[in-house]
Amino acid sequence: MPSVCFYFQVHQPYRMRHYPIFDIGESPNYFDDKANREICEKVAEKCYRPTNVLMLELIHRYPGAFKISYSISGVALEQFAEYTPDVLESFQALAATGQVEFITETYYHSLAALFNAGEFREQIRKHQATVQHYFGKKPTTFRNTELIYSNGIADMVEDLGFETMLTEGVDRVLGWRSPNFVYEPWHGRGMKLLLKNYKLSDDIAFRFSQRSWKDWPLSTEKFADWVHAIDGGGDTVNLFMDYETFGEHQWADTGIFDFMRALPEAIWRHPSFNFATPSEVAKMYPPVAKVDIPEAVSWADEGRDLSAWLGNPMQDASIAWVYKFERQIKDSGDENLLHQWRKLQTSDHFYYMCTKYWSDGDVHKYFSAYDSPHDSYVIMSNILTDLEIRLKKSPKKVPTFTLPTEFQKKKAPVKAGTLKKGRVIKKGAAGAATQQ
Amino acid sequence: MLGWEIPPFNSGGLGTACLGLTEGLSSQDVDIRFVVPKVFGKLPFNHMKVLSAADYSGESQLKALLEREDIQQEFITHQLAYGARISLDEKKQLLVEHINQNLPVAPHIQATWYAQQAAAIAEQTEHFEIIHAHDWFTYYGGMAARDVARRKGHNVPFIAHVHATELDRSGENGDPAIIAIERTGLHAADHVVAVSHYTKELLHRRYNIPRAKISVVHNGIPSHKQPEVFDIQELKKHHKIVLFMGRMTMQKGPDYFVKLAKAVTDEDPNVRFVMVGSGDMEKRCIEESARIGLTGKMLFSSFLRGNSVDRAYQLADLFVMPSVSEPFGIVALEAMQNGTPVLVSNQSGVAEVSNNIMKVDFWDIEAMKGSVLSALYDPNFHAAMKQGGYEDLQNLTWDHAAAKMKAVYEHVLQSMQPLQLQPAYAS
Numbered sequence: 001m002p003s004v005c006f007y008f009q010v011h012q013p014y015r016m017r018h019y020p021i022f023d024i025g026e027s028p029n030y031f032d033d034k035a036n037r038e039i040c041e042k043v044a045e046k047c048y049r050p051t052n053v054l055m056l057e058l059i060h061r062y063p064g065a066f067k068i069s070y071s072i073s074g075v076a077l078e079q080f081a082e083y084t085p086d087v088l089e090s091f092q093a094l095a096a097t098g099q100v101e102f103i104t105e106t107y108y109h110s111l112a113a114l115f116n117a118g119e120f121r122e123q124i125r126k127h128q129a130t131v132q133h134y135f136g137k138k139p140t141t142f143r144n145t146e147l148i149y150s151n152g153i154a155d156m157v158e159d160l161g162f163e164t165m166l167t168e169g170v171d172r173v174l175g176w177r178s179p180n181f182v183y184e185p186w187h188g189r190g191m192k193l194l195l196k197n198y199k200l201s202d203d204i205a206f207r208f209s210q211r212s213w214k215d216w217p218l219s220t221e222k223f224a225d226w227v228h229a230i231d232g233g234g235d236t237v238n239l240f241m242d243y244e245t246f247g248e249h250q251w252a253d254t255g256i257f258d259f260m261r262a263l264p265e266a267i268w269r270h271p272s273f274n275f276a277t278p279s280e281v282a283k284m285y286p287p288v289a290k291v292d293i294p295e296a297v298s299w300a301d302e303g304r305d306l307s308a309w310l311g312n313p314m315q316d317a318s319i320a321w322v323y324k325f326e327r328q329i330k331d332s333g334d335e336n337l338l339h340q341w342r343k344l345q346t347s348d349h350f351y352y353m354c355t356k357y358w359s360d361g362d363v364h365k366y367f368s369a370y371d372s373p374h375d376s377y378v379i380m381s382n383i384l385t386d387l388e389i390r391l392k393k394s395p396k397k398v399p400t401f402t403l404p405t406e407f408q409k410k411k412a413p414v415k416a417g418t419l420k421k422g423r424v425i426k427k428g429a430a431g432a433a434t435q436q
Numbered sequence: 437m438l439g440w441e442i443p444p445f446n447s448g449g450l451g452t453a454c455l456g457l458t459e460g461l462s463s464q465d466v467d468i469r470f471v472v473p474k475v476f477g478k479l480p481f482n483h484m485k486v487l488s489a490a491d492y493s494g495e496s497q498l499k500a501l502l503e504r505e506d507i508q509q510e511f512i513t514h515q516l517a518y519g520a521r522i523s524l525d526e527k528k529q530l531l532v533e534h535i536n537q538n539l540p541v542a543p544h545i546q547a548t549w550y551a552q553q554a555a556a557i558a559e560q561t562e563h564f565e566i567i568h569a570h571d572w573f574t575y576y577g578g579m580a581a582r583d584v585a586r587r588k589g590h591n592v593p594f595i596a597h598v599h600a601t602e603l604d605r606s607g608e609n610g611d612p613a614i615i616a617i618e619r620t621g622l623h624a625a626d627h628v629v630a631v632s633h634y635t636k637e638l639l640h641r642r643y644n645i646p647r648a649k650i651s652v653v654h655n656g657i658p659s660h661k662q663p664e665v666f667d668i669q670e671l672k673k674h675h676k677i678v679l680f681m682g683r684m685t686m687q688k689g690p691d692y693f694v695k696l697a698k699a700v701t702d703e704d705p706n707v708r709f710v711m712v713g714s715g716d717m718e719k720r721c722i723e724e725s726a727r728i729g730l731t732g733k734m735l736f737s738s739f740l741r742g743n744s745v746d747r748a749y750q751l752a753d754l755f756v757m758p759s760v761s762e763p764f765g766i767v768a769l770e771a772m773q774n775g776t777p778v779l780v781s782n783q784s785g786v787a788e789v790s791n792n793i794m795k796v797d798f799w800d801i802e803a804m805k806g807s808v809l810s811a812l813y814d815p816n817f818h819a820a821m822k823q824g825g826y827e828d829l830q831n832l833t834w835d836h837a838a839a840k841m842k843a844v845y846e847h848v849l850q851s852m853q854p855l856q857l858q859p860a861y862a863s
Binding site for chain 2: 022312316318321372374377385
């Protein structure tokens with residue numbers, strides 16, 4: 001009894017504004033509020049609103065039977081709350097049906113998994129709490145930014161208590177194996193792994209309106225036939241895609257909404273098929289094997305690797321610089337600064353800097369807020385230079401560590417701020433204050 | 437006067453120089469008509485009349501010129517691949533469109549088109565005593581206008597003013613077509629004006645122009661405009677700042693600036709380098725800086741306009757112009773005007789006009805590094821450069837340049853021979 005498992009990615013970055021050199025040291029406004037609002041509003045109109053209405057309609061029409069899942073990045077949720085609160089409410093309405101699973105990712109849609117394990121964990125926790133806050137349930141399924149996955153990342157995720165994780169079904173990793181089964185991570189201790197069926201997912205997400213494609217136009221029947229063909233050779237068809245596929249990447253006039261509306265019944269024409277959420281799939285089917293993925297994979301571009309965000313000197317140097325700020329930012333104790341810094345970690349900024357100009361270049365360009373990869377590098381350099389200056393200017397909060405009362409001597413601990421720079425407090429003096 | 441651009445619709449120093457020089461000349465009672473390929477909007481000055489070449493229809497002259505310059509006509513039709521299928525008028529229209537859209541058009545076509553329009557303008561202008569043409573694009577125009585005047589019976593001199601040559605812009609990889617136009621124009625000119633002795637020598641050596649035919653008139657800065665003074669930007673309080681400003685093309689040596697940044701910041705990581713400008717080497721410079729570890733030490737800005745330019749100079753503790761070959765380099769004077777000490781390459785004309793400019797060979801990164809560090813960290817030296825720069829600028833105004841220019845005009849007019857009478861049967 002195979003399942004069709006839909007997972008939709010919803011994400012909007014905080015795009016950086018064109019931050020001129022003269023603003024360095026002068027303006028802490030890094031993001032293009034106007035453009036972000038406009039894009040959020042535009043995508044809401046083209047995609048989020050009509051698609052949420054459609055999904056709600058399908059769920060109500062097929063109670064208990066039609067199921068889907070979402071991962072909405074924290075920065076997207078924030079922008080919905082500020083710019084298009086009705087969109088957030090419609091997601092909450094979907095959550096209330098009980099037929100929708102909400103998945104956790106890094107709050108900032110960042111590449112922290114590759115650079116800073118501590119940040120990775122903190123951003124996951126923050127997202128988990130946010131999802132629980134808005135949608136009422138603590139997620140147990142995790143998907144990393146752009147489905148970036150490796151044995152090591154899976155380890156960290158399982159440590160945090162997640163039961164299911166999603167990633168790309170990359171050919172070079174799977175070899176002869178099929179993505180249509182439940183797997184386990186190489187060092188797994190019970191966490192399940194669901195792999196994207198990229199062929200069928202991309203038929204909808206990328207090829208649906210491509211007139212040069214031999215299977216264009218894609219009818220619901222044709223697609224359902226392809227899904228049905230796995231019967232007997234798989235347990236689940238994992239259709240993972242950007243939610244913006246509906247109405248934004250594939251415009252309404254391509255027929256994408258009608259396709260989706262008719263899909264459930266077409267799938268059910270084969271009596272053994274059902275719809276399930278990722279955590280249901282993980283529970284329903286036993287894992288068939290462990291997969292060894294030592295080097296990171298992703299769902300992006302032809303290479304399904306990290307080359308969309310990393311690899312050219314502009315990307316590598318910028319991201320390394322961003323993560324260098326961690327200690328200083330956290331020591332400053334400034335929540336606003338921390339939030340801004342984390343928004344700069346969003347993977348999109350590095351995606352814009354990509355200079356691969358084969359077929360993927362077109363996709364990058366379509367999604368870029370800037371004229372060229374160099375522009376976004378220059379802007380980020382300006383912003384990070386400003387951040388550097390702000391940190392120099394902000395009064396340094398001296399981190400203090402106070403022993404529990406029962407271990408304290410009578411003298412009061414040294415207060416923060418009374419230490420001179422570089423002075424080392426000797427052992428035993430005044431409680432135990434340490435200084436960076 | 438035949439020009440290529442005039443601020444605010446300019447892409448570089450040529451427009452700035454033409455504006456400064458014409459302001460100086462008109463304050464000395466020289467009446468100027470200034471021709472540009474096209475006027476794109478309202479111009480914020482009224483010391484001279486600016487004519488838009490694209491707006492003139494000069495069919496008869498066009499026909500005459502096209503018939504005479506049959507090699508060029510061949511060239512045009514060949515380049516546009518229309519052969520004889522279209523009329524002359526249509527060809528002209530196409531040329532205008534090509535030039536306005538900045539489509540890559542062969543230099544001969546651009547120059548010929550401009551020459552046709554210049555001839556039309558000369559035809560419709562009652563009286564002019566001198567034809568003064570700025571850089572290669574306009575040299576054919578100067579020749580064509582002179583032909584028109586001669587036909588009317590006036591022997592009007594054509595002065596070619598060299599702000600830059602193709603050899604400066606592109607070194608040995610220059611476009612041979614442009615070099616040919618330059619050579620033709622400079623030899624045809626009655627007199628040549630160079631913006632520096634550096635350029636005069638280059639014209640003599642590489643274009644075979646006799647030294648006696650070349651006068652040097654150095655560029656200047658406007659005396660009446662003092663730059664707006666900006667507050668000290670926070671960035672400057674934390675870092676020493678070294679500035680590059682100019683087109684990012686091979687001529688301006690932006691790649692040497694990147695190398696300099698690497699050498700200096702390896703020694704002193706607290707210095708920040710700033711590159712302002714656009715050009716075909718911009719992306720390469722950005723990628724190269726990231727590749728060699730200058731991220732965070734090298735900042736970029738695209739081309740700036742208006743008072744943002746002064747703001748950038750004031751942001752800097754030192755201005756560096758590492759040009760590979762720079763006929764003059766007005767930017768250096770602008771930097772001095774903003775109180776920013778200047779380091780230029782020995783291969784620049786501006787090096788001739790002030791002793792308060794540091795001079796180093798553009799390729800000598802070690803020497804440049806030494807000069808940069810001493811300029812940044814020796815307060816006495818820094819102050820002396822700044823003060824000396826202000827003083828030198830007193831004599832480096834456009835008024836001075838215009839006075840010299842006017843003297844050249846007078847000299848050239850005196851040396852012109854009256855036209856020989858043509859026997860009536862010759863026409």
